[in-house]
Amino acid sequence: MIPLTLRVNGRERRVLVEPRQSLLRVLRDELGLTGAKEGCHRGECGSCTVLMDGVPLYACMTLAPEAEGREITTVEGLLDGEALGPVQDAFAEHDAFQCGFCTSGQIVAVEGLLRANPQPSLEEIRTGVSGNLCRCGAYPNIFRAAGRAAELRAGRGGDS
Amino acid sequence: MKAADYYLDGPAPETPEPRQRQDRWGETRVVGRPLPRVDAYERVSGSAVYPSDVQLPGMLHAAILRSPHPHARVKRVETSRAEAMPGVRAVITHQTPGADIAWYTDREGATVGHLFEAHCRFEGEAVAAVAAESPYQARDALEAIEVEYEVLPFTSDYETALEPRAPAVRDGGNRASEPGVYERGDLAAGFNAAEVVVEETFRTPCELHTPLEPHGCVARWDGNRLTVWESTQGVYPVQSRVAQVLGLPLANVRVIGHYVGGGFGSKLRPGKYTVIAALLARQTGRPVRLFLSREETLLCAGNRPANRMRLKVGAKRDGTLTAIEFHGLGSGGAYSGSGTGILDWQVRDLYRCDNVRCTTENVYIHAGAQRPMRAPGHPQCSWALEQVMDELADRLELDPVELRLRNLASVSQGRGGIPYTSNGFRECLEEGARTFGWLAARSRARSEDDLARGVGMAGGLWIAGAGGPPSTAIVKYFADGSVNLNLGASDIGTGTKTVMAMVVAEELGVPLDRIQIEHADTATTQFATASGGSKTVPTDAPAVRAAALDCHNQLLDMAAEELAVAPSELKLDGDHVVAVGDPEKRVALREVSDFRRRQVVVGIGYRGPNPEGKATCPFAAQFCEVEVNRRTGEVRVLRFLGAHDSGRVMNRATYDNQVYGGIVMGIGLGLTERRVLDTGQTGKMCNLSWHDYKIPTALDVPADVTSLPIETEDVECNTVGAKGLGEPVTIPTAAAIANAVYNATGIRVWEAPLNATRLAELLAEREA
């Protein structure tokens, strides 16, 4: 077991982990942040997507020790207190999910996309979420929600 | 022929007739609107707790050791090394006392498989299980269990399973059941009368459900009471099976399934994992979490069987069908469950034809057992039937829509000619074609450069979708006019909770944000069948409506006394009760003394029976446009339209979303999905991951998808007028794509998925 200090959603968190533990399992099992989901734990589905220094990545394919010293944001970190962030709002408004299991990952992927590219085209949106499977097939609404999120984000002034 | 897994074994329990008179809704205020989901916040904020998110103090993590061979006998299992490993708290096998549990039974009820099996009949059969402090330690321990297998010859190709040299899955051989035969009219005479005959063999792949949330549960004991948080489509089927297997009273098994990350039919019942988690929890005295790995979900959590179908259709010059002959072959795997269940239904029922013969053959292979997958049998049948209809239209030089319109059935022929409660198939075809711009799109010249465009369509119906009893709902109306709605059904992502809350809002005028929903918990809600078969809305919405009306009537009765006006002269107006003819006569509910004393009114609603001698089915027509790369054979789906008659639209937003989702899944069948078994050398599955078993991604589906509700008024099916939706939306999709590819290239692909390599070969052959 090794001690780690992680910065998650703006807070410093100290944990004792096995070096082989994935960032995803540390977030979920040690820190109780279950927004990021474990759909496969081997880099196939994107349900575990989090931001590391603002860039989306699969938390299941990242070892927890690799995340030390980096800024980690999970779907819970997109909330402002109890209020939904713009991407979350847009997903609710456009019914961009069914079962909701892929949704945290989709939302974080869109957040990452918009941070890099605030006005994405439809093709850029599709590519932006192409690493996030949705078996319920809510894709058309996910595309619409991403477009709407860009508008909302612009309205609320940049990074959420 | 029954979609048995969607319902209950044995006679269905009934619920009493609803006590309330339920008039047909006229103009609705809430029902039908595109309202956001009542649980949208939880689902987008990350705060929804799915069963796989449940964490309990002291919880252990479990994992299952599985046979790596499709057919093998376990000669020896040695667990001592695993037991001694750090963090390991329990290891169980078929030799563990209490774990020798019968699991699979045959039609006669005889045991044909156990929880842990010494005679493994598919790759993935459970052999042992462990519980450890961390998920990593549990997996380590699996590797330390030594198993000596006697590897046996296998049969994994269903098409050759009946050949004499094929190794037998069971003592009686590989025929799993007597061939199914359905017949009406005079087939030979029908073909004699035909002026055109199309005959072809079709194949559809074995598909895997792969919901995003893996199958599994968390189990905890308190004394001899068990609580299970299970990722399931129905908490009650889980409760009854677990109670039966463990010999517990129903009251001692509580199953909670507030959220479920998809199921598509693979989570209608509990898995072995449910019972294994309970056994490990009992043995260790700790809560146990047991969720399958993604690989396991692909191996042994059900599938849509692959099918080979031979279809021969005869027609007159004017397009009238004279005869249909269908033969289907499939395998439900090594255990129970048919490989051809309701496979031929659309042949029997969709188009008018007097002379029909359907035969089906169901065989065993050494592979995981099937589970119902979104409209079992139907998308496969559609792949054959709707391509033959397209071919027929081509040969008769008729428009494909027109050919279908000439063969509309006025009654349910497959049920002996009884009428439907409603049938909007004609409107699906006509209005779908109009909105899609079908005629214009078809008359556009096929381009001759590398990218060829084409359009295609297909029709369909779903055998079920009527719903029916039993269902009980309870509505509690609180003193301040807010409401608690209590029902047993799961919301599998179709928007059940939202739709049910809207029904309450419609009847009681309570805004959605003042309705609390309590559902999918066997300890606190009413019995419900699993959410599947496109029957949740037509089953439960009428019960919810009856419960709301029960509250409504009780409130009026109380106010009637207060106002000295007959209840029939009163109506609810927000949080007031008013006399219909005299708006001066009104009283605030909180002022009604009877209600003030009681503080709550409890309404109970039941689902009444379906009309006798009638069939209720949803109908569908889908249209699409594709672009085919003539060099590479790649197919891009450019746009889709789904015209669906599912009766009343309950919530336009969740309705449209179902249509999109069904089309996306159908694109998977048409273009990307296929379980590959190494039928030659090992019998093992070759594409055990989402990288290799490909489901549609954001890049494979069009953004341009139109949902066109054909809102046929159905006053007979039930008291809300809605029919099922979740399944019909995926039935015609793949066939529509195949027909569009034909329209673009002149090439028919009889085998799904429509694979780019194969299409490129066919295109090249034709060039040469």
Ligand code: FES
């Ligand atoms: S859980 Fe990380 S990609 Fe699937």
Ligand code: FES
């Ligand atoms: S909403 Fe169910 S997987 Fe995307």
